[in-house]
Amino acid sequence: xxxxxxxxxxxxxxxxxxxxxxxxxxxxxxxxxxxxxxxxxxxxxxxxxxxxxxxxxxxxxxxxxxxxxxxxxxxxxxxxxxxxxxxxxxxxxxxxxxxxxxxxxxxxxxxxxxxxxxxxxxxxxxxxxxxxxxxxxxxxxxxxxxxxxxxxxxxxxxxxxxxxx
Numbered sequence: 001x002x003x004x005x006x007x008x009x010x011x012x013x014x015x016x017x018x019x020x021x022x023x024x025x026x027x028x029x030x031x032x033x034x035x036x037x038x039x040x041x042x043x044x045x046x047x048x049x050x051x052x053x054x055x056x057x058x059x060x061x062x063x064x065x066x067x068x069x070x071x072x073x074x075x076x077x078x079x080x081x082x083x084x085x086x087x088x089x090x091x092x093x094x095x096x097x098x099x100x101x102x103x104x105x106x107x108x109x110x111x112x113x114x115x116x117x118x119x120x121x122x123x124x125x126x127x128x129x130x131x132x133x134x135x136x137x138x139x140x141x142x143x144x145x146x147x148x149x150x151x152x153x154x155x156x157x158x159x160x161x162x163x164x165x
Contacts, residue, residue, distance in 0.1 A: 001026055001033050007041040011093040014110040015041075018091070021114045024149045025121040029073045032083040037124070039089045039117065047092040062095040063116040065123035072126055089120030118145050 003022050005015045018039055026037065042050075047060035054064065069084030096116060097109035122138055129135035 001031075002036040003039065004037070005039045005041070008046070009041045009043045009093050011041070011043070011109075013041055013091075013093050013113055017110060017114055018117050021117050021146070021149050022089075022121060024152075025118045025145050026086075028145050028148065029121070029125060031071060031073065031086070031125070032080075034083045035071060035086055036084075037086045037089070037121070039091065039120075041091045041093060041113075044092060044094045047090065047095065050090060060092050060095050062092055062099060062112075063120045063123075064090045065120045066090070067124045067126075070126065071124075086121075086124045089117060089124065091116055091120070114149075115142070115146055118142050118149075 001023055003019055003026075005019050005022075007013055007015055018041075022037060022039060026035065027033075044060040047064070048058075050064055051057050051059065051061045054066075055061075066088040068087040071084050071086055091113055093109055093113060096112040100107045100109050100112035103112075119142055122142060127134070127138040127141070129138045
């Protein structure tokens with residue numbers, strides 16, 4: 001799996017954890033090991049510009065995903081996953097920090113960025129949360145992936161609750 005993490009934000013973030021949780025999520029979703037992903041960490045000004053340009057919404061947001069080859073997890077266990085370019089995930093640590101502080105289960109900026117990385121991966125794989133049933137499925141899968149990753153690393157305490165809407 002080729003995953004690039006590029007921090008352009010000026011904020012110190014745990015890039016290794018972002019890389020590790022992205023790799024874990026893609027493996028868990030059975031994405032081809034030669035697929036490619038890019039994660040870019042930007043400041044609020046850059047995120048706001050992207051949010052306006054692509055979503056026509058004001059202000060910065062926490063995470064945006066830009067799919068390329070529209071890869072999907074294999075439908076069957078014996079099916080070979082396709083190889084390709086997943087796309088880009090853009091994260092904003094300043095928004096993540098505020099969301100972590102404001103969450104019901106307060107958590108760090110880095111924990112929020114890990115959650116948002118998984119959220120972005122799922123969007124790249126075609127998951128969405130516009131409808132209640134889609135939201136339940138996506139957020140349930142997101143929690144399972146974050147919990148699994150945290151469990152493998154011996155991290156204790158509750159995983160961050162979804163803060164994205």
